[in-house]
Every structure is written in C-alpha cells, then in structure tokens.
Amino acid sequence: MPNWHEIHLQVKNEGSTFDVVRRRYxxxxxxxxxxxxxLYYSGWLQNSDAPVAVDDADKNGFMTVIHxxxxxxxxxxxxxxxxxxxxxTESIVAYLRSMFGSDIRAIVPQLAMSxxxxxxxxxxxxxMGKQSSLGPIDPxxxxxxxxxxxxEFLRAHKEVKTDxxxxxxxxxxxxxxxxxLIGKCERAxxxxxxxxxxxxKTGMFKGDNKTNDEVKKIVEDxxxxxxxxxxxxxxxxxxxxxxxxxxxxxxxxEDFQDAVLSVHHCCIQTLTESNAFKIIENHEGIAFIQAAHxxxxxxx
Numbered sequence: 001m002p003n004w005h006e007i008h009l010q011v012k013n014e015g016s017t018f019d020v021v022r023r024r025y026x027x028x029x030x031x032x033x034x035x036x037x038x039l040y041y042s043g044w045l046q047n048s049d050a051p052v053a054v055d056d057a058d059k060n061g062f063m064t065v066i067h068x069x070x071x072x073x074x075x076x077x078x079x080x081x082x083x084x085x086x087x088x089t090e091s092i093v094a095y096l097r098s099m100f101g102s103d104i105r106a107i108v109p110q111l112a113m114s115x116x117x118x119x120x121x122x123x124x125x126x127x128m129g130k131q132s133s134l135g136p137i138d139p140x141x142x143x144x145x146x147x148x149x150x151x152e153f154l155r156a157h158k159e160v161k162t163d164x165x166x167x168x169x170x171x172x173x174x175x176x177x178x179x180x181l182i183g184k185c186e187r188a189x190x191x192x193x194x195x196x197x198x199x200x201k202t203g204m205f206k207g208d209n210k211t212n213d214e215v216k217k218i219v220e221d222x223x224x225x226x227x228x229x230x231x232x233x234x235x236x237x238x239x240x241x242x243x244x245x246x247x248x249x250x251x252x253x254e255d256f257q258d259a260v261l262s263v264h265h266c267c268i269q270t271l272t273e274s275n276a277f278k279i280i281e282n283h284e285g286i287a288f289i290q291a292a293h294x295x296x297x298x299x300x
Contacts, residue, residue, distance in 0.1 A: 060288065069282065092119070105126075121245070126240070149181065
C-alpha cells in the first residue's frame with residue numbers, strides 16, 4: 001500500500017483534471033496514428049498579455065517531451081500558435097529535424113500563424129480541416145509587422161520627396177521608429193523567406209520535381225503583404241492548396257479527425273479555464289506547461 005508521500009506524488013504527477021482528460025485524448029490520438037504525437041499550443045486568444053509567442057524557452061519544452069520517445073515512429077506535431085521570434089523558430093525546426101529527420105507532419109486544427117506557418121512549411125505535409133488556417137510569413141517587431149513598417153517608411157519617403165511640406169505630417173510618425181529599425185525589418189523579411197524556401201526544398205518537396213522557381217513562388221505568395229493586406233490574414237485550406245503547399249484534408253479520415261479535434265478542444269479548454277498559457281506535451285503525458293501566476297488581492 002502506498003504511503004502518504006507516494007500518494008502525494010501520484011496526485012501531483014497526474015496534474016489537474018484538465019491534464020488528465022487532455023492526456024487521455026492524446027493517447028487516443030497516438031493509438032489512431034501509431035506515431036509520436038506532440039502538441040504545441042499557445043493561449044494568445046485567451047491571454048494576449050502572457051509570453052505566448054514562439055521563443056527560445058520553448059526549446060526546453062521540446063527537449064523535455066522528446067526525451068525517451070521512439071523516434072523511428074516519426075512525429076505528428078499539433079500546432080496552435082500566433083508565431084514569434086524567427087531565430088527561435090529556426091532553432092526549434094533544426095532541433096526537431098535532428099530528432100525525426102524529414103518524417104514530421106504538421107497538424108493544424110485551427111491556427112498556425114506567421115512563424116507557425118514557417119514551422120508547418122518545414123514538415124513533409126500539413127494536415128488542415130475546413131476550419132484551419134495558416135497565416136502570412138511576416139516577422140513582427142512588437143505589435144507591427146516588418147512589411148508594414150517598411151511600407152510606411154517608403155510611403156513617407158515618396159510623399160515627402162514629392163511634396164516637402166508633408167515632412168511636417170510624417171515627422172512625428174517616423175519619430176517612433178528607431179534609426180536602425182528599417183534595416184532590421186528588411187533583414188528579418190529576407191531571413192524568414194530564406195528559411196521557408198530552404199525548408200520547403202529540404203522537407204516538403206524533397207525528391208519532388210518542384211523547380212526552385214516554383215518553390216520561390218510559394219514563399220512569395222505566403223509573403224505577399226500587398227495581397228494579404230494584414231499580418232493576421234487567415235489562409236484557409238483551399239488557399240493553401242492553391243498556393244502549392246502539400247495539404248492533406250483532416251476530413252479524409254473520420255477517426256483521425258475526431259481524435260485530433262478532441263485533443264484540440266481539450267487544449268482550448270485548458271488554456272481558457274486554467275492559468276496555463278503555453279502547453280508542450282507528448283502522448284505519454286510528459287509535459288512542459290507554462291502558467292501565469294495568479295495574484296489574489298484581498299478585500300479590504
């Protein structure tokens with residue numbers, strides 16, 4: 001019979017009710033696919049003030065959940081993220097590929113935006129449902145997209161050159177920009193596009209007859225700010241297919257669809273009703289969960 005300490009450890013390891021239910025459905029998804037399953041979920045829709053973006057701290061999470069897995073079974077990566085830092089994204093993709101090679105499948109139950117789209121492009125294929133969306137590849141600098149900053153600066157330059165009096169209009173606006181910001185934006189744009197192009201060539205289209213120009217066109221379509229108009233533009237499954245990405249319909253396999261969406265709903269419920277804002281977890285119940293500290297202010 002276990003003693004009090006052993007019972008305490010069991011309860012602690014089981015986690016909250018949310019964890020117990022979510023892990024049950026993760027195991028069920030693994031049984032359907034026979035592959036390793038890792039979810040990477042951020043709660044930016046529930047808590048935009050938390051550090052929900054892709055960052056270097058997430059590497060610790062992936063190291064934690066990949067340790068001990070049978071990597072010959074490949075990886076199904078469930079993604080729900082607003083995107084984030086390009087350098088962190090590059091590092092995470094490099095690590096995942098060093099563990100699973102090219103046998104990585106991205107599953108997007110709802111949203112994988114910006115850097116999330118880049119991660120999806122690094123995989124051999126992307127599973128999307130009718131409700132799923134990717135987003136334009138557009139590095140962010142704070143609340144602003146890099147292309148928005150560059151375009152605003154070029155517009156200001158053009159208008160002031162045409163009508164010098166407009167410098168009095170544009171001056172206060174441009175003062176909010178750091179002197180080196182435009183150059184940083186341009187380099188970040190070039191960097192993100194270069195990574196996406198390389199990952200498509202070495203992953204999704206490896207061994208295919210896609211030409212370099214065709215792959216470059218896919219990246220250009222994903223990066224076309226003039227067409228997409230907004231960093232938050234949702235690119236649905238049919239749009240992603242037309243762009244040329246390898247997309248598999250989630251609805252093609254009903255059992256698989258039910259298992260994926262059950263995990264998704266569990267994750268959204270966890271992020272909505274608990275203080276967790278980022279979850280990295282595998283089908284064996286090993287998790288790296290970041291949570292906000294709740295501050296209770298006594299009445300007085």
